[in-house]
Amino acid sequence: xxxVNPEGLRLDGRRPMEMRQLRAEIGVVSRADGSAAFEMGNTxxxxxxxxxxxxxxxxxxxxxxxxxxxxxxxxNFSTGDRRRKTKGDRRSTEISLVIRQTMEACILTHLxxxxxxxxxxxxxxxxxxxxxxxxxxxxxxxxxxGIPMRDLVTSCSAGYLNSTPLLDLNYLEDSAGxxxxxxxxxxxxxxxxxxxxxxxxxxxxxxxxxxxxxxxxKAVESYIREILLENAKMLEIRRGA
Amino acid sequence: MRGIQLSxxxxxxxRLEKALxxxxxxxxxVNSNATVIVADTIPVDEDAALKGHGTLEMGKNVIATVCGVxxxxxxxxxxxxxxxxxxxxxxxxxxxxxxxVAPKRWRLEINFSQDAVLMLSSMNxxxxxQRRRTAVDELNMRSIFVESDVICxxxxxxxxxxxxHLQARSQKYGKLERGxxxxxxxxxxxxxxxxxxxxxxxxxxxxxxxxxxxxxxxxVDVKDAMVEDQVNKPDPxxxxxxxxxxxxxxPTYTPLETRQYICRIANAITVFSALSFMVNLExxxxxxxxxxxxxxGVHEMLEAEFxxxxxxxxxxxxxxxxxxx
Numbered sequence: 001x002x003x004v005n006p007e008g009l010r011l012d013g014r015r016p017m018e019m020r021q022l023r024a025e026i027g028v029v030s031r032a033d034g035s036a037a038f039e040m041g042n043t044x045x046x047x048x049x050x051x052x053x054x055x056x057x058x059x060x061x062x063x064x065x066x067x068x069x070x071x072x073x074x075x076n077f078s079t080g081d082r083r084r085k086t087k088g089d090r091r092s093t094e095i096s097l098v099i100r101q102t103m104e105a106c107i108l109t110h111l112x113x114x115x116x117x118x119x120x121x122x123x124x125x126x127x128x129x130x131x132x133x134x135x136x137x138x139x140x141x142x143x144x145x146g147i148p149m150r151d152l153v154t155s156c157s158a159g160y161l162n163s164t165p166l167l168d169l170n171y172l173e174d175s176a177g178x179x180x181x182x183x184x185x186x187x188x189x190x191x192x193x194x195x196x197x198x199x200x201x202x203x204x205x206x207x208x209x210x211x212x213x214x215x216x217x218k219a220v221e222s223y224i225r226e227i228l229l230e231n232a233k234m235l236e237i238r239r240g241a
Numbered sequence: 242m243r244g245i246q247l248s249x250x251x252x253x254x255x256r257l258e259k260a261l262x263x264x265x266x267x268x269x270x271v272n273s274n275a276t277v278i279v280a281d282t283i284p285v286d287e288d289a290a291l292k293g294h295g296t297l298e299m300g301k302n303v304i305a306t307v308c309g310v311x312x313x314x315x316x317x318x319x320x321x322x323x324x325x326x327x328x329x330x331x332x333x334x335x336x337x338x339x340x341x342v343a344p345k346r347w348r349l350e351i352n353f354s355q356d357a358v359l360m361l362s363s364m365n366x367x368x369x370x371q372r373r374r375t376a377v378d379e380l381n382m383r384s385i386f387v388e389s390d391v392i393c394x395x396x397x398x399x400x401x402x403x404x405x406h407l408q409a410r411s412q413k414y415g416k417l418e419r420g421x422x423x424x425x426x427x428x429x430x431x432x433x434x435x436x437x438x439x440x441x442x443x444x445x446x447x448x449x450x451x452x453x454x455x456x457x458x459x460x461v462d463v464k465d466a467m468v469e470d471q472v473n474k475p476d477p478x479x480x481x482x483x484x485x486x487x488x489x490x491x492p493t494y495t496p497l498e499t500r501q502y503i504c505r506i507a508n509a510i511t512v513f514s515a516l517s518f519m520v521n522l523e524x525x526x527x528x529x530x531x532x533x534x535x536x537x538g539v540h541e542m543l544e545a546e547f548x549x550x551x552x553x554x555x556x557x558x559x560x561x562x563x564x565x566x
Contacts, residue, residue, distance in 0.1 A: 033326060052326060052354035063403075066354075108297070108306060114403060115354035143279050146325025148295065148306035151280045188280040188304070228278040232308040235323045236276055237268045238261070238517040239429065240559055 003161040003173055011172055012041075019156070019168045019216055024136075024227045026144050034145025038137035041170060042127035047137035049145040052115035060116075065109040067116040070100035072134060074123040095131055098194065102155070102184050103138055105193045108148040117147065128174040129157045131182050135194070136220055143228055152224060153193060155184040156216030158209045160201055165209045167216050181206070183213040187221040247545040260552040267556075267563050275312075277305040277320060285318055293319025327352045327427040327452035329405055333396040334436040336422065336450035337407075339386050345379055347386055349394075349407065352427065352452045357405045359394055364409040391417045391456065393448055412463050413437060419495050420446070420458020421507045425514035427453035431521065438522050443502040443529075447522070455520070457507045459495045501539055505529055508542040512551050527554065 004010055014020070020041025029035035032048035039045075055061040072095045074085055085092075103119060119141070121134040135155040142149060159169045161178040174180055179201045184194030192214075201209065249257065277283060283296060283303045292298060295307045296319060305311070309322040329335070329351075337349035337357060349357045361374050361382060386392060393414050394407040409415055430449050438447040439460055448456040495503075509528035513520045528551055532542050541547065 054356045112354050146322045149279050233276050237265050239519050
């Protein structure tokens with residue numbers, strides 16, 4: 001199948017190095033300590049953060065740092081074919097773990113000993129790149145909850161189809177069988193916290209694809225910063241002196 | 242907007258936007274670009290500065306770790322966070338809910354990263370006598386507070402094991418009854434000299450807990466412990482039974498009018514926190530007066546129109562106060 005047509009356009013009309021439209025909203029869950037919705041094109045996820053709060057399971061309590069937990073789930077209506085998904089299936093357990101590790105790398109857990117932070121992410125609409133969208137939503141939600149962090153984690157995916165590196169794959173491109181590289185970075189510190197790839201790529205091409213994904217992450221970062229700053233200013237203005 | 246699921250009509254939307262724009266223009270005169278977000282670099286003088294909460298040293302730069310406003314006090318640089326859980330300070334007056342009765346202590350939920358502890362020994366006994374707590378007292382703990390009671394107390398400090406301890410060594414602290422508990426973000430409550438308020442005209446008590454828990458309840462007269470002690474000293478046995486009788490009888494109930502005022506004040510605070518305006522006594526009273534003068538029913542205060550009116554009133558209030566300066 002042709003994923004990039006001769007004019008250099010992809011199936012959804014984007015250029016190879018073009019991202020889908022981003023949209024973010026803070027404070028979508030009223031009872032949570034922090035929450036955010038994040039959209040990348042048709043992929044739409046919602047994240048809620050509870051905590052730091054008392055550890056529910058005493059045996060998991062740590063005396064020098066906070067416990068971070070994460071739960072990833074997909075809504076039944078999120079995909080094309082509506083199917084009942086069991087909560088603890090392999091895919092969601094794995095993604096929960098990935099998100100947890102990524103977020104743990106940026107949260108200053110030692111500042112909140114003997115407590116736990118719960119991150120719940122749910123996919124409302126899946127169109128490729130749910131992993132990245134979930135990480136971006138979780139970052140926003142954590143920042144909204146006022147949890148101290150080293151840096152904002154942002155994530156983006158890139159792939160390689162028709163011998164062209166493509167940024168931010170959608171579902172069709174994702175399921176084409178080519179390589180899919182998901183990258184998560186700490187933009188300010190210039191560090192990689194997440195790197196996943198299915199399928200194989202030659203070394204030199206991989207470097208190009210990863211570079212593209214990192215650039216995507218930086219674009220996401222600038223958007224997230226804009227949203228956060230706007231939100232912080234709004235809160236401060238309304239609070240008044 | 243957080244917590245508001247209202248449908249504004251077009252004119253209401255415009256009015257709200259106008260009021261908020263007015264607020265923005267007032268505050269932009271006062272503070273400059275001090276708002277930071279996570280990982281923003283904070284400009285500081287060369288290593289002369291002390292780094293406080295919400296900052297992190299990274300190489301040569303100082304960066305923010307939370308979203309908030311940079312505050313500078315002499316050499317200290319810190320970030321005052323906006324939406325976050327409560328950070329206790331010694332002496333804070335807080336309102337909390339009992340979640341567990343444990344040996345010699347109660348555990349309280351106070352919107353902190355862990356549960357607070359109120360020891361039996363750090364509160365006055367109901368009979369007001371100073372003495373060592375015995376095993377009998379320990380068995381009778383449920384006669385003082387049980388699970389899901391709402392309590393007002395003071396932050397005593399952190400124990401060496403890192404747990405947060407409270408104390409309630411005065412008649413003004415203790416169980417809160419016949420009222421309503423509201424939970425708002427703690428950054429909307431300012432630490433002040435006075436957190437207990439008695440609104441005489443409504444017969445209502447109002448407690449602004451520093452942890453963002455606000456109590457609105459029927460007014461109770463604080464009995465002076467010392468006076469009571471002197472009167473009752475001759476026969477402590479008798480007073481015990483008398484107080485028990487008094488609590489079991491309780492023929493009085495909160496009059497309808499007071500209950501309505503409680504709900505009115507509670508709704509005023511709900512509207513304020515929905516608009517994320519700072520909650521203080523003057524603002525609450527003004528809002529209640531506004532709702533009364535408009536002849537609004539208690540439930541109508543939670544409608545879109547009243548939110549807009551409160552926003553407009555707040556804009557006007559801040560306008561006049563800034564002009565006075």
